[in-house]
Amino acid sequence: MLVNNAGIYRPNIPFEEMPLDLWRQHFAINSDGVFLGCKHAIRSMKARGNGGAIVNMGSGLSITANPDGAAYCGLEGRGADDHQDRRARAAGQYGLRVNAVLPGAVPTEMLMGNKLEGESDGDFLAKMQAFSPLDRLATPHDIAAAVLFLADPATKAISGVFMPLDGGNIPGA
Amino acid sequence: MVAAFVARGARVVSADLSVADESATRDGVIARWLDVTSEESWLALIAFVEHELAVLTCW
Numbered sequence: 001m002l003v004n005n006a007g008i009y010r011p012n013i014p015f016e017e018m019p020l021d022l023w024r025q026h027f028a029i030n031s032d033g034v035f036l037g038c039k040h041a042i043r044s045m046k047a048r049g050n051g052g053a054i055v056n057m058g059s060g061l062s063i064t065a066n067p068d069g070a071a072y073c074g075l076e077g078r079g080a081d082d083h084q085d086r087r088a089r090a091a092g093q094y095g096l097r098v099n100a101v102l103p104g105a106v107p108t109e110m111l112m113g114n115k116l117e118g119e120s121d122g123d124f125l126a127k128m129q130a131f132s133p134l135d136r137l138a139t140p141h142d143i144a145a146a147v148l149f150l151a152d153p154a155t156k157a158i159s160g161v162f163m164p165l166d167g168g169n170i171p172g173a
Numbered sequence: 174m175v176a177a178f179v180a181r182g183a184r185v186v187s188a189d190l191s192v193a194d195e196s197a198t199r200d201g202v203i204a205r206w207l208d209v210t211s212e213e214s215w216l217a218l219i220a221f222v223e224h225e226l227a228v229l230t231c232w
Contacts, residue, residue, distance in 0.1 A: 002227070002228045003228065003229040003230065005231050006230035029209055029210060032210050036210070036215045037209065037230065039215075040215040040219045
């Protein structure tokens with residue numbers, strides 16, 4: 001089992017102000033990193049012949065657009081997640097599964113980096129929570145539960161899916 | 174560099190994700206440094222985890 005969870009996000013940078021080195025850093029870590037992890041995990045799992053599961057951490061921003069998160073949205077939407085079906089197809093022939101979790105707003109240090117200048121933590125989190133029909137933010141434990149679900153051999157028929165975890169913010173996505 | 178957490182055994186474990194030292198081991202979890210952008214780094218990690226159960230990368 002491999003969980004490609006590592007990633008970075010530098011928010012609140014307008015698209016037209018995005019420095020090229022920062023753009024490239026996002027792609028190196030969030031896209032190249034996931035590619036290399038999948039590549040070497042698939043090679044290893046294939047050699048073992050016992051099956052396996054890969055869960056990649058995407059983002060709700062994979063399927064929505066934030067103009068002030070251009071590098072992150074760009075790679076999550078086109079660099080990482082859109083390759084998900086190809087990874088799943090490539091791995092499937094060896095009995096391996098590849099799925100992705102797409103967290104929405106989760107109260108972490110990364111999310112709090114999205115606060116606007118002068119905005120309080122409470123106001124910011126309330127604003128994020130208001131997007132959810134369930135009136136709740138996902139927690140890190142919610143994300144972990146979804147990862148375990150997708151990695152569980154009991155879900156052996158599931159591969160190539162994106163699972164949004166955002167309190168119903170993007171239903172049916 | 175990010176932390177890669179390698180889980181031994183089938184139990185669900187908890188780990189202090191702020192700890193990423195190659196010698197750190199707790200609850201069956203081993204933390205190692207990993208440059209996710211480096212092919213060599215991934216090869217070294219995969220070789221290390223050959224007989225382990227799971228790998229979680231964490232920024």
